[in-house]
Amino acid sequence: MSIDELALILVRGLGQGAIYALIGMSFNIVVNSSGILNFANGALLVLAGVLAYFILPATPDWTIWILAAVGIAACLFVFVSLQGVLTLFPLKSSVEQHSWLITTMAISVILSAGIHLYGGSLAFRVPSILPPVSVFGLSTPSAYFLLMALAVFWFVVIRWFHQKTFTGLAMSAIAQDLDAAKVAGISVKRIQLVAFGISGLVLATTGFVGAPVINISADTGIGYLLSGFTALVIGGLGSNLGAMVGGALVGVISMFAAYRFGGIYQDTVTMGLLIAVLMLRPEGIFGLAAARKV
Amino acid sequence: MKLTRRIFAALVATAMGAVAPALAQSDEPIKLGAFVPVTGAGALGEASLVAVELAVKQINEAGGIAGRQVQMTVADYQTDPTIGVGEANRLVHQVGIDMAVGPTYSQVTLAVLPLLSAAQIPSINVSGSSTITPAAGPYSFSMLPNAETQARAMVDNAASQFGAKKVAIFSDNGAQAKTAVAEIQKVLEEKGIELTGIQEYNYNSKDLTPQLLALRSGEPDAILLFTSTGDDTANVLLSRAQLNWDVNISGSYGVSLATQALAAGGPELFKNVIALNYAGFTYCKADGKPQKAIDLVEAVRAYKPGSADRYPMNFLALFYDSVFILKAAVEGNGGDTSGPAVAKWIVENISSFDGVNKGLAASAESHFLVGPEALSVVKPDTIDEYGIQERAGC
Numbered sequence: 001m002s003i004d005e006l007a008l009i010l011v012r013g014l015g016q017g018a019i020y021a022l023i024g025m026s027f028n029i030v031v032n033s034s035g036i037l038n039f040a041n042g043a044l045l046v047l048a049g050v051l052a053y054f055i056l057p058a059t060p061d062w063t064i065w066i067l068a069a070v071g072i073a074a075c076l077f078v079f080v081s082l083q084g085v086l087t088l089f090p091l092k093s094s095v096e097q098h099s100w101l102i103t104t105m106a107i108s109v110i111l112s113a114g115i116h117l118y119g120g121s122l123a124f125r126v127p128s129i130l131p132p133v134s135v136f137g138l139s140t141p142s143a144y145f146l147l148m149a150l151a152v153f154w155f156v157v158i159r160w161f162h163q164k165t166f167t168g169l170a171m172s173a174i175a176q177d178l179d180a181a182k183v184a185g186i187s188v189k190r191i192q193l194v195a196f197g198i199s200g201l202v203l204a205t206t207g208f209v210g211a212p213v214i215n216i217s218a219d220t221g222i223g224y225l226l227s228g229f230t231a232l233v234i235g236g237l238g239s240n241l242g243a244m245v246g247g248a249l250v251g252v253i254s255m256f257a258a259y260r261f262g263g264i265y266q267d268t269v270t271m272g273l274l275i276a277v278l279m280l281r282p283e284g285i286f287g288l289a290a291a292r293k294v
Numbered sequence: 295m296k297l298t299r300r301i302f303a304a305l306v307a308t309a310m311g312a313v314a315p316a317l318a319q320s321d322e323p324i325k326l327g328a329f330v331p332v333t334g335a336g337a338l339g340e341a342s343l344v345a346v347e348l349a350v351k352q353i354n355e356a357g358g359i360a361g362r363q364v365q366m367t368v369a370d371y372q373t374d375p376t377i378g379v380g381e382a383n384r385l386v387h388q389v390g391i392d393m394a395v396g397p398t399y400s401q402v403t404l405a406v407l408p409l410l411s412a413a414q415i416p417s418i419n420v421s422g423s424s425t426i427t428p429a430a431g432p433y434s435f436s437m438l439p440n441a442e443t444q445a446r447a448m449v450d451n452a453a454s455q456f457g458a459k460k461v462a463i464f465s466d467n468g469a470q471a472k473t474a475v476a477e478i479q480k481v482l483e484e485k486g487i488e489l490t491g492i493q494e495y496n497y498n499s500k501d502l503t504p505q506l507l508a509l510r511s512g513e514p515d516a517i518l519l520f521t522s523t524g525d526d527t528a529n530v531l532l533s534r535a536q537l538n539w540d541v542n543i544s545g546s547y548g549v550s551l552a553t554q555a556l557a558a559g560g561p562e563l564f565k566n567v568i569a570l571n572y573a574g575f576t577y578c579k580a581d582g583k584p585q586k587a588i589d590l591v592e593a594v595r596a597y598k599p600g601s602a603d604r605y606p607m608n609f610l611a612l613f614y615d616s617v618f619i620l621k622a623a624v625e626g627n628g629g630d631t632s633g634p635a636v637a638k639w640i641v642e643n644i645s646s647f648d649g650v651n652k653g654l655a656a657s658a659e660s661h662f663l664v665g666p667e668a669l670s671v672v673k674p675d676t677i678d679e680y681g682i683q684e685r686a687g688c
Contacts, residue, residue, distance in 0.1 A: 005507055012501055116333055120340050120604055123498070123525045125558050132536070138503075139536040215500040217525070218333075223498075259504035263495035264467055 001259075004136035009255045011135055015144025015213065017251025018151040019045075022206040023228025024235065024243030025154055026199035032175040032238055033195035036087060039104040041203060042225025043111035044080060048072055048207025049216035050115055053124035056211075065129045073204040080200025083107050084193045108221065116218035123220075126211035143212040150209050151247070154202050155240055167194055175238070227254075230270060234277045236287025245285060249273065323365040324358070324624070324631060326350065326617070327385040329378065329396030329406065329419075332370040339398075341605035342420070343368065345613035346395055348597050359621045360629035371397055375405035382406035386413045392631040393417060393624075395616040398438075400426065400469040407431040416623070416636035418616035418663075420609075422470040424477070428661050433633030435619075435640055437612040437651070439570070439669055440662040441470050444546045445477035447570055448518045449485060451671050452544035455568055455686060458515035461544075462491040464505065464530065465520035474520050474546065490514045497526065502533040516542035524551030524606055531555050531563040545569035545674070550683060551606045552674035564675035568686050574651040575608040575681055576670040578688035583680070586650045590614060591680040607681035615649040619663075622647060 001009075023041050030038050055068040086107070090099045130142035161168040170191045173181040182188055207214065214224070231250040235242025250270055257269035277285065328346040331339035350364045358364055367389045369381035378397060385391045386409055393416045397403045400423030407430055410417050414433060419426070422438040439447075452458040463478055465471040475492065482489050490512030493505040509517060521527045527549050534541070543549070549569035556563070577583045590611055595602040623639040624631050644654045644663060653668040676684035 008503060008507060012503060016501070113333065120601065121333075122554065122604055123528075125528075125554070137538065139538065141536070213500060215498050215529075217498065220498055255501075255504050258495075259508050262493050262508075263499060263502070263505045266496070 004138055005259070007136045008138050008140070009259055010252060011140055012144060013252030013255035014248055015141075015147050015251070016255065017231070017248040018144070018147035019206060019210055019214065019224065019247070020228045020231035020250050021151045021244045021247025022147070022154060022202055023224060024232035024247055025151075025158060025240050026202040026206075027229065027232050028238055028240055028243060029158065029171075029195050029199040029202065030084075030192075033171045034088065034174075034192045036100045036104070037229075038080075038083075038087075038196070038199060039101070039225065040083065040107040040111065041199070041228060042221030042223070043108040043115075044076060044200065044203045044221075045207040045210075045214070045224055046115065046216055046218075046221040047111055048076060048204045049126060049211040049214050050119060050124055051075065052126045052208045052211040053119075053216065056126060058127055060127065060129045062129065069205065069208050072208050073201050076200040076204035077197045078200075080203070081193050081197040083200075084196030087196075088189060088192055108225070112218045112221055119218070121218060123215055123217040126216065128212040141213050143210055146209045147206070147213075150205060151244060154205070155244055158198075158240055161198075167191060171195055227270070230274050233284055234274055236284030238288070239284070239286040242284055242286035321362075323363040324393070325389060325391040326364050326366050326620075327369055327382075327389065327391035327394035327396075327415075327417075328366055329369045329371055329381065329394060329398075329402070330613075331373045331398065332368065333372050339370075340601070341610045342396065342398065342613045344594065344598055344601075344605060345610040346617055348593060349614045349617035351597070352593070353617065353621055360625050362629070364617075367391065369396075371399075371402050371406075373399050373402065375399075375402045378402035378406050379409065382409040386410065386415065391415060393620050393636070395613055395620070396420060400473075403434075404430065404469075407434055410434060411633070414633035416620065416631070416633045418619060420612050420616070422473075422662075424473045425469075426661070428658060431661065433637045435637075435644075435656060435661040435663050437616055437663055438470075439547065439664040440660075441474035442477045443662065443664070443666055443669070444520070444570060445474045446481050447666060447669060447671075448474075448520070448544045448546060449478060449481045449487065451568055451570075451686075452516040452518060452542070453485065453487065455671070456516045456542040456544065456566075458487065458542065458544075460488040460490050460512070460514045461516050461518050462493070462509040462512055462514040463489065463518045463520070464493050464495070464509060466497055466522050466526055467494045468497070468522055471520045471522065478518055478520075495526070495530075497523070498529075499526075500529050502530055503536055506530075506533050506537055506539065510537065510539055510541070514541065516544055518545075519543050519549055520546045521548035521551075523548060524554040527551055528555035528558045528563075531567070532559055535559060535563055540565050543567040543569075547571060547669075550608065550672055550674050550677075552677045552683075553606065553681075556675060556677065561675040564673070567674055568671050569674050570669050571672045571674075571683055572608050572611070572651050572664065573653055573668050573670045574611065574649075576672050576683055576685045578685050580688070583678075583682050584650075586648075587611065587682055588680050590650050611650040615647075615651050618649050619644070619647055619654075 051072045087103045132139040170186045231246035235246025254266045330342040350366045371378035398420045400421040403419045403421040416433045491509045547570045550571040623636040626639045627635045641656045654663040671686040672683035
């Protein structure tokens with residue numbers, strides 16, 4: 001393998017991996033505060049891309065781009081918070097019931113159907129705000145670099161949020177012990193809704209920034225969901241560092257598998273990696289082994 | 295006298311009995327099943343549905359088929375063979391369809407054909423796998439060129455247009471593409487052309503640079519590209535452009551679906567690209583553009599003004615023509631909608647069909663209506679506002 005080929009696989013793999021890492025982090029935010037895995041994350045990512053398609057002009061315009069980013073982020077913050085209401089309402093405060101499985105999947109199905117009905121079944125193509133970057137003479141979409149930067153940005157922001165803000169600390173408290181958090185007077189439902197909203201912000205910015213390299217159509221959300229979830233399980237459920245590392249691993253290995261063995265083996269190799277990690281370390285690379293209740 | 299009256303009454307009753315089914319039949323609509331993937335993976339369901347709706351509307355406005363109105367029932371198989379079989383059961387046993395058009399995906403077509411054949415329902419699918427033989431579907435025909443026809447033409451075009459001595463194969467992972475890849479390999483061996491590499495991709499994969507990078511290492515003179523959708527064609531050509539690799543491409547029919555690629559990257563994406571298209575949507579400047587294709591496109595625009603520009607019109611024409619072929623066959627048989635009668639008529643008379651697509655042919659051995667004569671080599675980026683493309687050999 002030549003140096004330019006290696007560079008292409010690494011850069012694009014890390015770019016794709018950044019999408020998976022961001023999906024993984026959006027999973028974490030909600031799962032840490034409520035124990036819920038939001039299976040609508042893939043569809044929400046695609047929804048952000050669809051909104052970008054309808055808002056952004058064909059020729060790049062930074063003013064519109066920034067306004068659109070803020071607008072779409074705000075829309076998804078509200079939308080995913082409302083999804084949180086729908087998901088959490090039947091649970092009261094217990095997460096031992098599993099109605100959230102159905103409500104999150106239902107939102108995913110409804111979103112996909114809505115995108116299909118409104119926009120048809122063809123893929124939406126969103127122009128890039130920046131021109132491609134030359135890497136060893138090969139043209140690389142700038143969106144990959146923006147996604148990598150976005151993944152680092154959200155990793156730092158979420159870390160700061162959990163360590164330095166009252167709401168973030170409350171989320172950490174809920175993640176450690178829900179009942180103790182309640183006894184301490186934390187408004188659990190409100191904190192959980194904020195977590196849903198923040199995960200919406202992460203997905204909105206990912207779908208918007210990554211739109212030029214994300215396949216945006218009604219039926220592609222599930223693929224991104226599975227890849228993001230796989231990355232998270234490899235890295236360790238609940239760990240944002242795990243999501244970052246897992247995303248990068250899945251992205252690069254998937255690209256390398258396509259190059260070395262053929263595109264048809266991308267998923268097989270990724271799943272092989274997942275099984276190998278789970279065999280050696282069931283809690284994931286950075287996951288914490290939980291004490292078993294007896 | 296009483297006996298004569300009884301005999302007369304019996305004769306009248308017998309005559310009425312014989313005529314009654316015919317009268318009843320003439321009042322009943324012909325039920326047409328439309329297998330189209332309205333939802334699920336795949337990007338062509340909407341165009342297929344519009345094509346069938348438009349054809350049925352035009353036929354009904356013109357008096358129907360053999361004087362009977364046509365009633366359409368949609369079977370949304372979601373590109374899933376299991377769902378396809380469920381939908382076929384519903385159409386055959388609950389709705390009671392008389393004939394059908396679709397499906398598009400070979401794996402779905404292969405799954406539903408036994409049901410249609412057992413009920414002797416004539417159908418025209420838009421699938422290209424060579425495993426769809428007259429034995430598998432005695433009353434079913436296809437409007438898609440089969441994989442073998444395309445494979446042979448793609449290799450011939452790579453050799454004649456680009457002088458290729460070494461080629462690589464790049465295809466999606468659908469059933470039709472797999473058949474085509476196997477056939478391409480056979481033809482390459484026959485012609486002594488070297489195969490430098492084979493790669494596949496999953497539908498809707500956006501970044502295909504790793505696969506193209508692997509193919510590039512074999513230094514082929516041309517890539518034989520087998521895609522099924524315009525979105526995938528755009529993804530391949532964008533990835534090729536990102537590698538700054540202007541390797542020659544001899545494409546399948548899917549590569550002629552140029553609209554999405556043109557929107558994504560402009561005509562320069564199609565540098566050194568040729569593809570196959572239905573002759574009915576091609577022209578040479580000296581001959582002028584095909585009027586039937588233009589008429590269809592204008593009718594679609596009038597029918598669906600908000601979304602017509604999204605549809606690949608050459609693909610849409612396949613479903614549109616399918617309905618009119620069934621109409622011609624039923625009327626040619628004096629109104630008989632049974633599978634054996636319709637199939638016999640199509641085998642014997644399809645060459646006289648005057649639709650958007652011409653040059654159709656069928657035989658007892660092959661029910662693929664689109665043979666080499668109905669296909670042309672085109673420069674995909676020459677696509678005009680009607681979806682018509684200039685032939686490469688003009």
